[in-house]
Amino acid sequence: MYRIGEFSKLGRVTVKALRYYDEIGLLKPSSVDEWTGYRYYASSQLYQLHEIVALKQLGFSIEQISAILADAAPASLVADRLAELEAQQRSVIDQLFRVRHYLKIKEEGYEMEYKVVVKEIPGCTVFSARRKVADYTEMMSLIPAVGAQVAADNPGVGCVEPEYCCNVCHDTEYRDQDMDIEICQAVTGPGQDGDGYEFKQLPPVTVASVLHRGPYEDLGAAYAYLVDWVETNGYRIAGDWREAFIDGVWNKDSAQDWLTEVQMPIAAA
Amino acid sequence: MYRIGEFSKLGRVTVKALRYYDEIGLLKPSSVDEWTGYRYYASSQLYQLHEIVALKQLGFSIEQISAILADAAPASLVADRLAELEAQQRSVIDQLFRVRHYLKIKEEGYEMEYKVVVKEIPGCTVFSARRKVADYTEMMSLIPAVGAQVAADNPGVGCVEPEYCCNVCHDTEYRDQDMDIEICQAVTGPGQDGDGYEFKQLPPVTVASVLHRGPYEDLGAAYAYLVDWVETNGYRIAGDWREAFIDGVWNKDSAQDWLTEVQMPIAAA
DNA sequence: GCTGGGGCCTCCCGTAACGGGAGAGTCAAG
DNA sequence: CTTGACTCTCCCGTTACGGGAGGCCCCAGC
Numbered sequence: 001m002y003r004i005g006e007f008s009k010l011g012r013v014t015v016k017a018l019r020y021y022d023e024i025g026l027l028k029p030s031s032v033d034e035w036t037g038y039r040y041y042a043s044s045q046l047y048q049l050h051e052i053v054a055l056k057q058l059g060f061s062i063e064q065i066s067a068i069l070a071d072a073a074p075a076s077l078v079a080d081r082l083a084e085l086e087a088q089q090r091s092v093i094d095q096l097f098r099v100r101h102y103l104k105i106k107e108e109g110y111e112m113e114y115k116v117v118v119k120e121i122p123g124c125t126v127f128s129a130r131r132k133v134a135d136y137t138e139m140m141s142l143i144p145a146v147g148a149q150v151a152a153d154n155p156g157v158g159c160v161e162p163e164y165c166c167n168v169c170h171d172t173e174y175r176d177q178d179m180d181i182e183i184c185q186a187v188t189g190p191g192q193d194g195d196g197y198e199f200k201q202l203p204p205v206t207v208a209s210v211l212h213r214g215p216y217e218d219l220g221a222a223y224a225y226l227v228d229w230v231e232t233n234g235y236r237i238a239g240d241w242r243e244a245f246i247d248g249v250w251n252k253d254s255a256q257d258w259l260t261e262v263q264m265p266i267a268a269a
Numbered sequence: 270m271y272r273i274g275e276f277s278k279l280g281r282v283t284v285k286a287l288r289y290y291d292e293i294g295l296l297k298p299s300s301v302d303e304w305t306g307y308r309y310y311a312s313s314q315l316y317q318l319h320e321i322v323a324l325k326q327l328g329f330s331i332e333q334i335s336a337i338l339a340d341a342a343p344a345s346l347v348a349d350r351l352a353e354l355e356a357q358q359r360s361v362i363d364q365l366f367r368v369r370h371y372l373k374i375k376e377e378g379y380e381m382e383y384k385v386v387v388k389e390i391p392g393c394t395v396f397s398a399r400r401k402v403a404d405y406t407e408m409m410s411l412i413p414a415v416g417a418q419v420a421a422d423n424p425g426v427g428c429v430e431p432e433y434c435c436n437v438c439h440d441t442e443y444r445d446q447d448m449d450i451e452i453c454q455a456v457t458g459p460g461q462d463g464d465g466y467e468f469k470q471l472p473p474v475t476v477a478s479v480l481h482r483g484p485y486e487d488l489g490a491a492y493a494y495l496v497d498w499v500e501t502n503g504y505r506i507a508g509d510w511r512e513a514f515i516d517g518v519w520n521k522d523s524a525q526d527w528l529t530e531v532q533m534p535i536a537a538a
Numbered sequence: 539g540c541t542g543g544g545g546c547c548t549c550c551c552g553t554a555a556c557g558g559g560a561g562a563g564t565c566a567a568g
Numbered sequence: 569c570t571t572g573a574c575t576c577t578c579c580c581g582t583t584a585c586g587g588g589a590g591g592c593c594c595c596a597g598c
Contacts, residue, residue, distance in 0.1 A: 020556055086365070
């Protein structure tokens with residue numbers, strides 16, 4: 001019979017952990033002194049402790065270990081753990097890519113102007129107007145015009161809250177003049193296609209996204225950054241990118257305050 | 270100005286998280302209604318939220334993100350995170366090896382008789398007696414005899430608590446007859462070498478360990494298991510293995526209750 | 539004017555597996 | 569008898585929120 005301190009040395013487990021295992025019933029000492037409360041462990045209990053430590057080293061939770069030792073664990077437990085570990089590995093590799101990219105950017109002397117977020121954009125119904133425009137100013141005047149026309153033609157259709165208005169870029173490289181653009185505005189449901197616009201469904205996509213603050217002529221830097229990011233983080237570009245408008249002429253006087261999100265659809269390389 | 274629900278949709282962050290960020294001061298809404306307590310966020314705050322989400326995706330803690338955004342983060346933060354991720358990757362790979370080994374063992378139809386634990390054995394001072402013995406019975410009678418002799422020759426030297434008595438195996442493969450063994454008993458300090466024994470220092474080692482329950486003639490299965498485990502888990506054998514005696518003839522009548530730990534020194538392959 | 543249904547508020551509890559520390563009792567040696 | 573090492577129980581703290589109760593706010597419809 002060992003006292004808790006000796007037993008903890010034998011099993012290389014802390015005293016606190018042993019008391020915790022006692023409390024939750026995972027490993028109760030073989031006897032407890034009725035008067036002093038001292039826990040006494042039998043050497044044969046080292047075997048059970050050893051099993052617990054081994055299962056912990058496989059990454060199982062205490063609850064799962066209790067189930068395994070009670071022979072009450074679901075058959076798929078180990079397979080599930082394997083899948084979980086594989087997911088965790090992908091996540092770690094992903095984060096490694098990103099942190100290394102961060103360090104690379106720093107090393108090259110740039111400030112990290114953009115922070116990239118990977119996120120899912122749900123699908124939505126939009127009306128869309130594909131046009132060729134000379135510049136961003138023309139594009140920005142187009143949006144309310146088309147919006148008004150759609151609203152007039154389709155009284156039952158409204159914009160969703162919060163608003164999502166984006167430009168799907170069909171050009172293969174960044175340009176800010178003579179652009180082939182498709183203005184999209186998320187709406188509550190489909191309506192009748194009209195003169196110069198149509199209703200369509202944007203599919204859900206996974207995108208790498210940056211927020212650009214400032215005038216539109218500086219968007220090129222955001223594109224360059226994103227393209228580099230996608231390449232060095234183990235992804236590839238998987239569709240037409242989008243610009244989503246958050247702040248602009250309509251609510252901010254200074255172009256320095258304009259806020260635009262650039263979304264680049266991605267898939268594993 | 271957006272209410273919390275709208276803002277949470279724009280940023281793809283839960284309402285609960287936004288309230289939490291407010292509470293800890295990471296991202297306070299740009300205004301709070303004095304009467305109703307409603308939080309109102311400005312669209313420009315999306316930029317900060319985006320930064321927070323991006324840093325979270327690198328795996329930084331909220332506290333670290335606060336420091337980064339306040340420009341009060343230690344310079345080594347990102348490098349530390351990289352090191353942390355690399356350690357995590359090693360750990361995940363390690364666990365993947367083990368879980369796959371577990372599944373392999375099951376697939377081959379064996380019950381998993383042994384659970385392997387990787388642990389560090391600290392260095393210690395021992396007296397050691399290297400002999401050739403015919404079998405385990407002879408070895409077991411040798412231990413108290415040498416122990417008594419050492420105690421008689423060295424009155425100032427005692428055994429450490431808890432006891433650690435092991436047999437360092439110098440044979441290159443498992444055998445249970447005519448063995449070349451070295452009995453070691455951890456003691457409180459060095460003494461004078463005597464007839465048939467000497468004092469030495471066992472170095473600290475990292476070992477893969479299993480606990481074997483039952484008579485010594487079944488130890489072969491434990492050895493076979495350990496050797497296979499070491500190979501399929503990305504390690505190699507890095508020294509003479511040890512058998513540490515926990516329960517045996519001296520305190521258990523039935524050989525079924527004997528408990529022996531087999532320790533195999535390992536290093537990364 | 540009334541009602542209903544979201545949305546929002548605060549407050550409190552729970553998470554996993556212990557670690558840290560306070561305050562008090564226990565044990566073996568000198 | 570004392571001292572110091574060991575042990576006990578109890579309670580709080582950890583992370584980044586999620587869940588839920590109980591109650592206020594607001595808008596649309598009747």
